[in-house]
Each structure stands twice: as structure tokens, then as C-alpha cells.
Amino acid sequence: MRKSTQSVNKKWHAALLDKLVDVARNAQNSIPYFTHMALLGTKTRICNNNLMTAIVERFRTNIKEARIKDLERIVLAITKLNFKSGTGIEDELCREILQEIKRPERKFEIEEFPQGLAACIQYLAYKDLYCPSLFAYILSPTIVRTVFEKRSTYDVTILFLDSYARINLKEEYSGPYLEKSMCADISGRLQKPIIMDDHERLISEDLVLASVSAAIKKCFGQPEFVHVLPYSSTLGSLFQI
Amino acid sequence: MRNQNICKSIVDLILILEKQKNVAAFHSTPHPPWPLGEYISSDKFTKGNTNLTALAFVVSYLSIGKTLDMDEGFQCKIKQLQLLGFVPIVVSY
Numbered sequence: 001m002r003k004s005t006q007s008v009n010k011k012w013h014a015a016l017l018d019k020l021v022d023v024a025r026n027a028q029n030s031i032p033y034f035t036h037m038a039l040l041g042t043k044t045r046i047c048n049n050n051l052m053t054a055i056v057e058r059f060r061t062n063i064k065e066a067r068i069k070d071l072e073r074i075v076l077a078i079t080k081l082n083f084k085s086g087t088g089i090e091d092e093l094c095r096e097i098l099q100e101i102k103r104p105e106r107k108f109e110i111e112e113f114p115q116g117l118a119a120c121i122q123y124l125a126y127k128d129l130y131c132p133s134l135f136a137y138i139l140s141p142t143i144v145r146t147v148f149e150k151r152s153t154y155d156v157t158i159l160f161l162d163s164y165a166r167i168n169l170k171e172e173y174s175g176p177y178l179e180k181s182m183c184a185d186i187s188g189r190l191q192k193p194i195i196m197d198d199h200e201r202l203i204s205e206d207l208v209l210a211s212v213s214a215a216i217k218k219c220f221g222q223p224e225f226v227h228v229l230p231y232s233s234t235l236g237s238l239f240q241i
Numbered sequence: 242m243r244n245q246n247i248c249k250s251i252v253d254l255i256l257i258l259e260k261q262k263n264v265a266a267f268h269s270t271p272h273p274p275w276p277l278g279e280y281i282s283s284d285k286f287t288k289g290n291t292n293l294t295a296l297a298f299v300v301s302y303l304s305i306g307k308t309l310d311m312d313e314g315f316q317c318k319i320k321q322l323q324l325l326g327f328v329p330i331v332v333s334y
Binding site for chain 1: 249251252276277278279280281297298311312313314316317318320321322324325327332
């Protein structure tokens with residue numbers, strides 16, 4: 001279920017999440033058990049507030065036993081579902097996670113799993129929670145070269161971190177950035193070509209783009225498309241000047 | 242039908258904005274194509290000596306049960322466009 005997407009009946013999925021609330025409140029299992037539960041709604045974008053509240057509370061109680069992977073995944077779930085408890089516990093947990101990953105006791109785990117750290121600080125950055133020194137560690141040439149250069153699954157993560165450092169942290173970040181050539185390579189892989197003509201091949205968001213483009217062309221002439229944010233594939237930005 | 246309505250709304254919006262001073266859309270300003278991976282800030286758009294307000298249309302899929310509560314990654318993207326000086330206009334479907 002965690003890996004399935006549109007093939008899952010969403011009403012059925014939502015009902016299942018409801019049934020899991022009591023399970024989450026009463027289970028005594030280890031943290032990874034709750035990580036899996038938190039991720040259940042992320043593919044189908046269904047957020048069960050009671051379930052997420054129970055899971056977040058469990059994480060807060062047992063944060064020290066959570067792996068970097070668990071911390072990364074719970075922040076992913078919180079941000080992807082835009083989970084708002086009403087009491088702010090999700091924001092408290094995210095702040096606690098930022099402090100937790102800076103602890104010296106996490107050093108060896110971070111050195112062994114820098115990808116997990118990178119993803120974790122990406123999702124924390126969505127909430128404007130960041131630590132410049134962690135950005136500097138991940139964007140250091142050594143880590144980039146040995147860990148990320150040949151792993152395309154982390155393309156969005158590493159390019160996002162670079163963009164966040166350049167745009168959001170430009171006044172306070174003085175660490176390394178990705179090399180221009182690497183930014184170009186990664187964004188070349190990420191950015192889908194903009195297809196306007198072959199309507200049979202277009203997915204929904206491309207159809208919207210194509211329709212807008214056709215309307216603008218009729219009124220004003222050929223519009224121009226640019227990927228303003230290099231890590232954004234296509235769902236994307238077009239702007240007219 | 243939905244796409245036609247979206248198009249009409251956007252074009253109507255552009256026409257309204259175009260009537261305002263210093264907000265211009267669809268005036269072609271020659272500029273070099275941006276290299277891949279480089280960031281574009283809106284101060285690069287000018288007409289004569291005037292900086293134009295540059296609009297950025299961002300297409301978004303609305304998740305079930307949520308109206309304008311887009312996920313925080315998307316909200317971060319919108320904020321970055323604002324920091325780059327763009328006016329983000331979200332088109333949802």
C-alpha cells in the first residue's frame with residue numbers, strides 16, 4: 001500500500017487510515033513501525049489528522065531511538081500532507097528534529113547515511129527550519145562528489161539545497177555551492193521538455209500549460225517558457241514578459 | 242472545458258494587470274536564453290529603462306480534500322519565486 005498510488009481506491013484508503021488511529025495510539029512498537037504508518041497517506045495525499053497526531057506524539061516521546069531515515073520520513077509526511085494539528089506539535093517535532101540531527105551522537109550515522117541527512121534538511125527547509133553548517137556539510141565538494149554526483153535519485157534534493165542556500169539563505173550562508181556544470185547537468189536531467197503540439201501525449205498539467213499557451217498566443221503572440229527554478233521539473237513555471 | 246475556463250481566467254487577469262502602470266506582460270524583451278541550472282531573477286526583465294513586473298505561472302494539482310492548502314514543498318517554491326522578485330500566480334486543476 002505504501003508504494004501504490006492512483007491504483008488505490010482513495011475512499012477505501014481514507015477509511016483504512018481512520019481505523020489505524022487507535023492502533024497508533026496504543027501500539028508499543030518501535031519507531032520505524034510508525035514511520036511506515038505516517039507514509040501511508042503521502043502517495044495519495046490523504047491526511048488523517050488524528051493518525052498523524054498520534055504518530056507525531058510518539059516520535060516526540062522516542063526521538064532519540066529514531067534513525068535519520070525515520071526522522072527524514074516523518075518530516076516528509078508532515079510537509080507533504082501539510083499536516084496541521086492545531087496545537088503546533090508538528091512544528092515542535094520539526095524543531096526538535098533539527099536539534100537532534102546536530103547532536104554529536106548522530107555524527108557516525110550522518111557520515112554513513114548522508115543521503116538521509118540531505119533529504120531531512122530539505123524537508124525541514126520547507127518549514128524554514130535550517131542550519132547553515134548542515135547545508136555546508138552536504139554541499140561540500142567531497143560529499144557531493146562521493147555521494148551525490150552519480151545518484152540521480154537525489155537530483156532534486158541536492159539541487160533544491162543549493163537553490164535554498166542561494167535564494168533563501170543568501171544573507172547568512174557562506175558555505176560551498178554546487179558547481180555550475182553540475183547544476184546544469186542535474187537540471188538537464190530533471191527538466192522535462194515542454195510539449196505543446198502532440199495532445200495525445202500530454203498529461204493533465206501539460207494540457208493546462210498548452211491551453212494557456214494557445215490562448216496567450218492568440219491574443220498577444222508567442223509566449224515564452226522558462227524554468228525559473230532549476231530543480232522544478234515542469235509543473236512548472238512559465239512567465240511572460 | 243475546465244482548461245478553457247482556466248485559460249480565460251488567466252487571460253482576463255493579464256488584461257487587467259496590463260492596464261496598470263509598470264506591470265506589463267507579453268511585451269517581448271530580447272534577452273539571451275538562460276543557461277540550464279542558473280537562476281533567473283525578475284530584475285532581468287526590462288523595457289527601455291523600466292523594470293517590468295514579471296509574472297510566474299505555476300501549475301498545481303490540488304490534492305483531495307484540500308483547496309488552497311498546497312503542500313509545504315510547493316509553498317516553499319512559491320516563496321522562492323517571490324524572493325526572486327516574481328509575482329507567482331498559481332493555476333490549479
